[in-house]
Structures are given as structure tokens and as C-alpha cells.
Amino acid sequence: MVGTQEYQIVGPTATEEMEAQYTDCHTHGSETFCVNSAGDDVEILVETEETHTEEDHDHDHEETSSTAESEGQNCHFHAGVEHCTGGATATCERVDREYNKNLRVGLLFVILATSSIGVFSPIFAASFTRMSQKSIIFVTLKQFGTGIILSTAFIHLFTHADLMFGNECLGELSYEGTTAAIFLAGLFLSFLVDYLGARFVLWRQSKKSGTDTERPSDSPDAKSSPSRTPDSAISHEDQRGTHVHMHSNAEEKLNVLVLEAGIIFHSLLIGLTLVVAGDSGFITLFVVILFHQMFEGIALGTCIAGLSSKAATLTSKLLLATGFALVTPIGMAIGIGVLDFFNGSDPSTIVAIGTLDALSAGILAWVGIVEMLARDWMQGGLLNARWLKTGVAMLSLVSGMVLMSLLGKWA
Incomplete structure (x- = not known):
């Protein structure tokens, strides 16, 4: 630690304890180095909030994945597929469920x-x-x-x-x-x-009606009596109404x-x-x-x-x-x-x-x-x-x- 900054030391695997402090920290390009007690430059990495976030994500990944499906989801079934809104992406593989x-x-x-x-x-x-x-x-x-x-x-x-x-x-x-x-x-x-x-x-x-109406047309009375014409027309209308019914x-x-x-x-x-x-x-x-x-x-x-x-x-x-x-x-x-x-x-x-x-x-x-x-x-x-x-x-x-x-x- 230097003030409020925390640093990670990069170096070979050691067989003895790390030094308590380093001095004369300086940068070369995008890399940061500090001087140890022997006068050698040692590369260090600055730990940022992003690093903390990634570590926390790794540590808590298992817990998060177990609760993600139950938080913020509205689920119901369509054709045996659990359709959820506001949650994680559903799998396309067959899901083993409990069936009573x-x-x-x-x-x-x-x-x-x-x-x-x-x-x-x-x-x-x-x-x-x-x-x-x-x-x-x-x-x-x-x-x-x-x-x-x-x-x-x-x-x-x-x-x-x-x-x-x-x-x-x-x-x-x-x-x-x-x-x-x-x-x-x-x-x-x-x-x-x-x-x-x-x-x-x-x-x-219509075919059945045509057969029925052909029979009275052969009658002499039907041909000779002009008074039959209106009746025939009415009959036709009645028959058409019957057809509709x-x-x-x-x-x-x-x-x-x-x-x-x-x-x-x-x-x-x-x-x-x-x-x-x-x-x-x-x-x-x-x-x-x-x-x-x-x-x-x-x-x-x-x-x-x-x-x-x-x-x-x-x-x-x-x-x-x-x-x-x-x-x-x-x-x-x-x-x-x-x-x-x-x-x-x-x-x-x-x-x-x-x-x-x-x-x-x-x-x-x-x-x-x-x-x-x-x-x-x-x-x-x-x-x-x-x-x-x-x-x-x-x-x-x-x-x-x-x-x-x-x-x-x-x-």
C-alpha cells in the first residue's frame, strides 16, 4: 500500500518473504516500476475498481447464477417451454423437470x-x-x-x-x-x-326443384290457362324461399x-x-x-x-x-x-x-x-x-x- 493506492507486485515465484516496502516508483510507457532494497526495478500492477469488480464477479458467479433466474422474471409455459420475460436467455436443450x-x-x-x-x-x-x-x-x-x-x-x-x-x-x-x-x-x-x-x-x-317443376308443366291446364301464370311465379318464389331455408x-x-x-x-x-x-x-x-x-x-x-x-x-x-x-x-x-x-x-x-x-x-x-x-x-x-x-x-x-x-x- 502507498497511501490509499494498493499495488500488486509482479515477479518470479519467491522462496522468501516479500519486502515490506519499495521506493522510487516510476513509469516506462504504460508500465510502472518501483525500486527494491537491492536497487533493482520491480514491475507493479495498479489494482483498480474494475479489477475488484472482476474478482467479485468471479467469487460470486455461482451465487449470482443461482438467483438470476428467480429475480426480475415473469415466467409461464408455452408448449412445454418456460417463457420468461426480464430474465436470462433460455436454453434450447431439453430441460429435466419434476413431473408428478x-x-x-x-x-x-x-x-x-x-x-x-x-x-x-x-x-x-x-x-x-x-x-x-x-x-x-x-x-x-x-x-x-x-x-x-x-x-x-x-x-x-x-x-x-x-x-x-x-x-x-x-x-x-x-x-x-x-x-x-x-x-x-x-x-x-x-x-x-x-x-x-x-x-x-x-x-x-336446384336439381331437385327442377325435377319437381317439370311435372306440372306437362299438364294441358298449365299450358291453356293464362290465370296460372301469376300462381306459377308465386310458386317459384315460394320454392326459392324454401331453398334458402x-x-x-x-x-x-x-x-x-x-x-x-x-x-x-x-x-x-x-x-x-x-x-x-x-x-x-x-x-x-x-x-x-x-x-x-x-x-x-x-x-x-x-x-x-x-x-x-x-x-x-x-x-x-x-x-x-x-x-x-x-x-x-x-x-x-x-x-x-x-x-x-x-x-x-x-x-x-x-x-x-x-x-x-x-x-x-x-x-x-x-x-x-x-x-x-x-x-x-x-x-x-x-x-x-x-x-x-x-x-x-x-x-x-x-x-x-x-x-x-x-x-x-x-x-
């Missing part, structure tokens, strides 16, 4: 029961209580379901797909609009299915099938990703998924219950509902089977999950906006409904969007 398999098997049946309650309740209510589709209760449930579907498409699926394709383990994508492109593909496919289905149903009904029944069933297809895609992923999440965040994620399944079940169940008896029998409705109730537990069962080697950070896994999420988002966006929101509010009864009914329906719609969007914070 017995707990996961037990909660599989809880998800099954919750999904069943959500999807079957509207169907049973409409079938056995004779609840009208125009009743305020049914309208409230349907608009709540519309809000759920819209939020699921954009807040849950599209956002999660974007996170998947933005994962650093996947590397930098050559096309930045990958998520939106797949979303658009799902939306277009939904439109194409609806359009071709409507054309096919209309073609069948029958087409509407078939179209409604097709729309529900498209909706269920989109829901089944991502419900399978929900079950899988729930199970492969580590025990640290499993219970929180499970509670969120529980509400998610209940809300989504109500949304789908209300749409199924809205099908007329001509479009779908009660048996058909129950089969559609059963498909939804089973798909998430099936995903959970698959997840339990692959727990020991599943790696959510593997590039192929990221691409597969991201693609299905974005595709499902496009499907649900089309159904939610075009077939549910626009049809009910721009073409359906809510366009001219009383203010009380309109207000309740709007409140229910917004509530569905808000609640499902809130769940998007954790799942």
Missing part, C-alpha cells in the same frame, strides 16, 4: 368433466327445456360464446403462434410474415369450405363442423402442452385451462344447440359435443406418454405447434367474425332487437372477449 404423473392422470378426468359440463349444458337446456333460440338466455350464452371464440383466435392462438415462430431456438425466419401467412391460409380454407359447401347444397336443391340449415351445420375442427386442433395442443409444463407452473396453468375449457365448451355447445332438428338430430349434436369433451384429455394422455423425452424447444416441435396454432386461429377468426358475429348482429335478429336485449347481448359479447383475453396472460 399421478397428479396429471387424476386431473385429466377433471378436465374431461369440466369440458363435458361446458359443452353439454347448452344442448340439454335447449333440448329438454324447450328454450327458444330467441330467448334472452340463449342469446346471452351465444354472444358470450362468440366473444370466447374471437379472443381464443387472436389472444391465445395467434399470439402463441407468433411466440413459437419468434423462438430463438428456431433461428431467424427468412420470411417475417410466417405467422400471419399461415393464419390467412386457415381463414381462406374456412371460407373455401363454406363457399363450396353452400354451392353444393344449392346445386342439389334448406340451404341455411345445411350451411349452419357446416359452419359448426368448421368451428369444431378449429377448436379440436388447438384443444389437442392444449392438453399436450398442459401436461409437459413443469410442476413449478403446472397448477396455475391447469386452473387457467380449466376455465378455458369451460368457456370454450359453452361457446361450442351453444352453437351446436342452435342447430335445428332438420340440420342435426339430438344424437348428432351429442356426438359433436363428445368430440370436444374428449380431445383435450386425449392430448393430455399423449403428453403423459412423451413426458420423459419431450423437448418443446426442438425446432421441429416449434414449427409443428406454431403452424397448428396459426391455422386454428385463422379458422376460428373466420367462424367467429363472419359466421357468428356478423350473422347475428348484421343479418340476424339483433339488428332490430329491442334495446334491452341488444344491451344484454353486447355486454355478454364483451364479457366473453374480456374474460378469455384475461386468461391469455397465463396460458
Whole structure:
């Protein structure tokens, strides 16, 4: 020590004690030397605050690394990958986590029961209580379901797909609009299915109508009586109205099938990703998924219950509902089977999950906006409904969007 300055002596390994003091310190370029008692120059190093910082970092590195992950981080799971903000960089290797398999098997049946309650309740209510589709209760449930579907498409699926394709383990994508492109593909496919289905149903009904109208045209009375012309025109209009009605029944069933297809895609992923999440965040994620399944079940169940008896029998409705109730537990069962080697950070896994999420988002966006929101509010009864009914329906719609969007914070 010289005053407040501390110096480090540079020299060969000594077999005797270091001298207590050095004198006549001087510099040569960037190097500093002092003179020992023998009159020799000895190089010294000046210890600065930076040196102290580096040493402290080396000594405390192990302690710092152990606490860095827990400080300033907000973590939750996406597809079995712990997504953290404000923390250290995540690894792309498979992380060994603690998995309570017995707990996961037990909660599989809880998800099954919750999904069943959500999807079957509207169907049973409409079938056995004779609840009208125009009743305020049914309208409230349907608009709540519309809000759920819209939020699921954009807040849950599209956002999660974007996170998947933005994962650093996947590397930098050559096309930045990958998520939106797949979303658009799902939306277009939904439109194409609806359009071709409507054309096919209309073609069948027109063909059947043409066969029926040819029979009275052969009658002499039809040819000779001029008074038949107006009746024929009216009959044609009536038949066209019947075609529209029958087409509407078939179209409604097709729309529900498209909706269920989109829901089944991502419900399978929900079950899988729930199970492969580590025990640290499993219970929180499970509670969120529980509400998610209940809300989504109500949304789908209300749409199924809205099908007329001509479009779908009660048996058909129950089969559609059963498909939804089973798909998430099936995903959970698959997840339990692959727990020991599943790696959510593997590039192929990221691409597969991201693609299905974005595709499902496009499907649900089309159904939610075009077939549910626009049809009910721009073409359906809510366009001219009383203010009380309109207000309740709007409140229910917004509530569905808000609640499902809130769940998007954790799942």
C-alpha cells in the first residue's frame, strides 16, 4: 500500500518473504516500476475498481447464477417451454423437470368433466327445456360464446403462434410474415369450405326443384290457362324461399363442423402442452385451462344447440359435443406418454405447434367474425332487437372477449 493506492507486485515465484516496502516508483510507457532494497526495478500492477469488480464477479458467479433466474422474471409455459420475460436467455436443450404423473392422470378426468359440463349444458337446456333460440338466455350464452371464440383466435392462438415462430431456438425466419401467412391460409380454407359447401347444397336443391317443376308443366291446364301464370311465379318464389331455408340449415351445420375442427386442433395442443409444463407452473396453468375449457365448451355447445332438428338430430349434436369433451384429455394422455423425452424447444416441435396454432386461429377468426358475429348482429335478429336485449347481448359479447383475453396472460 502507498497511501490509499494498493499495488500488486509482479515477479518470479519467491522462496522468501516479500519486502515490506519499495521506493522510487516510476513509469516506462504504460508500465510502472518501483525500486527494491537491492536497487533493482520491480514491475507493479495498479489494482483498480474494475479489477475488484472482476474478482467479485468471479467469487460470486455461482451465487449470482443461482438467483438470476428467480429475480426480475415473469415466467409461464408455452408448449412445454418456460417463457420468461426480464430474465436470462433460455436454453434450447431439453430441460429435466419434476413431473408428478399421478397428479396429471387424476386431473385429466377433471378436465374431461369440466369440458363435458361446458359443452353439454347448452344442448340439454335447449333440448329438454324447450328454450327458444330467441330467448334472452340463449342469446346471452351465444354472444358470450362468440366473444370466447374471437379472443381464443387472436389472444391465445395467434399470439402463441407468433411466440413459437419468434423462438430463438428456431433461428431467424427468412420470411417475417410466417405467422400471419399461415393464419390467412386457415381463414381462406374456412371460407373455401363454406363457399363450396353452400354451392353444393344449392346445386342439389336446384336439381331437385327442377325435377319437381317439370311435372306440372306437362299438364294441358298449365299450358291453356293464362290465370296460372301469376300462381306459377308465386310458386317459384315460394320454392326459392324454401331453398334458402334448406340451404341455411345445411350451411349452419357446416359452419359448426368448421368451428369444431378449429377448436379440436388447438384443444389437442392444449392438453399436450398442459401436461409437459413443469410442476413449478403446472397448477396455475391447469386452473387457467380449466376455465378455458369451460368457456370454450359453452361457446361450442351453444352453437351446436342452435342447430335445428332438420340440420342435426339430438344424437348428432351429442356426438359433436363428445368430440370436444374428449380431445383435450386425449392430448393430455399423449403428453403423459412423451413426458420423459419431450423437448418443446426442438425446432421441429416449434414449427409443428406454431403452424397448428396459426391455422386454428385463422379458422376460428373466420367462424367467429363472419359466421357468428356478423350473422347475428348484421343479418340476424339483433339488428332490430329491442334495446334491452341488444344491451344484454353486447355486454355478454364483451364479457366473453374480456374474460378469455384475461386468461391469455397465463396460458
